Amino acid sequence: MKLVVNAIIQRELKALIIPLQDYWSHINLIDLSRVCLSPALDHQSDGVSFAQQTARWWHKYQKELTDFFANPQVLHLLGDFRKWLLRQSCEFEQEGGCVGGIVIHGNYPYCSPRCWHHDLDDRLSHVNWLLRFGLQTIASHRHSKQIDIDHVVSWAVINHVADLLPEMLVAEFNQVPLPSIHNQMVPMPTDILARHVKPINLTVEPEPPAMFMVKPKAQRFQSEKYLQFVRSLPCVITGKSEGVEAHHLIGHGVSAMGTKTHDLFTFPLSHDEHMNLHQIGWQAWEKQHSSQIEYVFRTLMKACELGVFN
Structure with a gap:
């Protein structure tokens, strides 16, 4: 950090x-x-x-995130919290006077690592160890030392515990208001998230019959559900969320005249930007906005991180 x-x-x-x-x-x-x-x-x-701003968001939701990580289902997915605690040093190590090995002090999972001597100390812990464990575990899954709200939400979605996320945190992730007494028609943030994330049943055949044919006929992968997911994302150029269309990769040897490539090779574009790409040509468009392949890759990464593919 x-x-x-x-x-x-x-x-x-x-x-x-x-x-x-x-x-x-x-x-x-x-x-x-x-x-x-x-x-x-x-x-x-x-x-x-940026890292300091990242630190501030988890500090803002410290209680809500701690309760989320304390949920038995979530804690089981994170791993062995007890074993992790016993690998830590005594939280009062810098004060000196540590004696003996590490024990778990306090009520699990709201506990801390202390030596035998400091286990008799009645002082409250100055570190939220459960929060540290949860954030570090999610960050390690991303091979990163920094973590943001979308990382926590992505992890929760992939592990099918998004419905347990704090509503306040999901509201900030979705950039929507929380329901109130004056505005009860506003849907709950977790409901909005559930509507946007719909798993696609993708069956993988390791040895398809076509593998054993001399000249197999090429098939085109089609998935309307995946295209719906792509349309739910903001435009990669303008950032707009309304009127987004799924653009199929063109050029790069993957498309021919009058045909579309596989639905997996798509990324979100606003209607105007989509029309602009086809009007000026993909090569001119890529000179202005980078390669289409990069946007296809980012979209597929987002789909994998959000658990779109079951």
């Missing part, structure tokens, strides 16, 4: 003082034994980096 902070330079002491009181709640999930310093870039001059 990266933080952009305003450091105080003490030239006579040849020291750099970094006040962390405003950031401590955001950095208690990471190990500060090693720190890398570098000048802030121009776009970071306001003192707020």
